[in-house]
Amino acid sequence: MINIVLDTNIHIRLEKEPTTVATITQLIEAGQITILMPRSVADELRPKTGTLPNLFAVQRLGHSVARMGMMRCGDSFGAGAMYDAHLGNGGPKHKADALIADVASYANWFVSDDARCINAFRRNLVITACVPFTYDEFCGNLAELAQRHAL
Secondary structure (H helix, E strand, O other), X not given: OEEEEEOHHHHHHXXXXXXXXXXXXXHHHOOOEEEEEEHHHHHHHHHHHOOOOOOOOOEEEOOOOOOOXXXXXXXXXXXXXXXXXXXXXXXXXXXXXXXXHHHHOOOOEEEOOOHHHHHHHHHOHHHOOOEEEOHHHHHHHHHHHHHHOOO
């Protein structure tokens, strides 16, 4: 089972990519992948799309960072190593990216088309086994996975 976190920009892009959505759905139904949706992604999607996309089944997660002033029910008490490393000198506008990256650091794959976010994630691979992908890289890996499982 491959646990995958999709960044907000990927969820929005997938609304226009029915072939990729079909592949994701088949892989979910075959028990090969799980799509994890961090609270920060859901919080970003609501104002941009008016609702949460209902393209395929997702497992919703809270934040994985224990910080005063931002914890809610459902969050875990993680140390936030990726959050701190990803945020670096970034200001409040990068906080959501850092929260998403921290949840993603516990997954197997993280997918984003935000170059700054992917580059920051790649600089911090020493603290995670999660592999970051751009959308195109992700689609290539999905196709290989589907082919391996004859879907």
